[in-house]
Structures are given as C-alpha cells and as structure tokens.
Amino acid sequence: MIRKSSLLVAGLTFLLSGTAFARATLPPLTAEQADKGEALYGAACAICHGTAMRGNFQTPPLRGTFVARWANVPVSELSDYIQRAMPLMAPGTLSREDTIAITAWLLKANGVPVGKTPLPSDDKLLHSFKFPAIPAGSYKAVIPD
Template sequence: MKIHGLLAAAAFSAAAFAGSASAAEGPFTQDQLTKGTSEYNTHCRTCHAAKGKGALGPALMGDTFKGRFGGQSVTDVSTWIHANMPQTAPGSLTDDQLYPIVSYILSLNGYTPGQTPLTADSGKSVTIEK
C-alpha cells in the first residue's frame, strides 16, 4: 500500500508541475534564443555590451529596458528595433535576425523559452512588464 501511495503522490506532483510549466511558457523557442544570442553578439553587442548591460547604447535589461518599453507589446518593441537598429543601418535586420534578437533581449529580462516561435502576430499578445 505504501508504494501505491508514493506512486500516486509522485504522479500528482508531476501533473501539478507540468501544469505550472505550461502556464509559464515563454513567447519564443529555445532555437530562437540560441540564434538570438549569436545575432545579438554580431549586431548589437558593440553598442549594448555583453548581456545587454549597456555601453554606448542603453542597457537592454532591467529597469532601463522596462522604463523604455514597459507596457508595450513585444511586437511594438520589435517594430521599434527594426526601424531604428542597428544605428549604422536601421531597417536592415531581417525577420530571421530580428525575432531571435528580441528573444535574446526578452531572456535578459526574465522571459523563458516555450514551444511557440516569436512572430509579429504572437508578439502582439505579450506585454513587457513595467
């Protein structure tokens, strides 16, 4: 009987954990995050420093990022980045570069990967926390 009770408790705990994991699913995939790290280092790191800490350009994490983009959708952020960055070639990032870079920036601000790729449409439903 003890084994059945332990198995039932383990099954219940696993189900509860699985439910909370899906509730906290992030707005981008692990593949986008991996590619975004590389794209960020190629296109953004020179001005925004390693891990978005800020240098010539502002920090892309923490209070600075939230103060600038808090309350806006991820699509609004992506649109702004595309129109204005990189500063030496605004509008030059393709969607295949932009959404991974935005995924990386979101990860710097506590967002985690999920199962759904970040796109202009999916980013409309995600709001940057203030």
C-alpha cells in the same frame, strides 16, 4: 488556433517555471530562437550595448531600465523598433526572422522562460503579447544574481 496554443504554452511555462511575473500571458519563445538571437546580438548589437547588455554611458542598457521602458508594451512594438531603428549604424538591415530572434533573446535575457512555442513572426500575434514587468517581489526568482 496558433494564438490559443501559444497562450496555453506560455501559461503552462509560467506555472511550471515557478517565476512570478504579473501576467500569465508571457510571450512564448524557444531556446533555438533565443540562441540564434544571442548570436545575432553578439554580431550586430554588442558593439554598442555591450556583451553583458548593460550598455555604457552613452548607450542604453538592454536589461534593468530597459524593462522599465518597455514593460507592458506590445512585443510587436519592440520588434518593429528594432527592425526600423537598429542597429544604429545600419537601420533596416535586419531581416524579419533575425529581428524576431533578437527580440526573443531580449525577452529571455530579461527573465522570460523558453518553451516549445516560438515567438511568432506575425505582427498581429506578436501584438497580443506584452513585454513583461518584473514585480518587485519576484525579482530574485526571475533574474538570479
């Protein structure tokens, strides 16, 4: 049931927001989750990936090419990666809840709209959502300059 409602909300969010992602099955997330993730990002991730998430010469960005690397991959794989590998100087120290919040922030920062349904913590549910690509034609709609 949870999954169905998530999909429904995601689909509605897609339609209402007018963004034109290729799939209607965008991962759901709430503003609260994303805000929490943003704060966690500032504390645990920004030191390497930068406050603007653009990375630097050594550290990969978490926007732009990041989308190309994770597009169409189940979101659970991203959150699993974050949990076991990040932050690089202290991997495995993020709680599950914090990891999900950071994942939500990464999705929001890359154009996924917020809604009423939270990004699920359950791995199987999370696996059902793919990290969205941004079709060339809708770049501007998804990520304003």
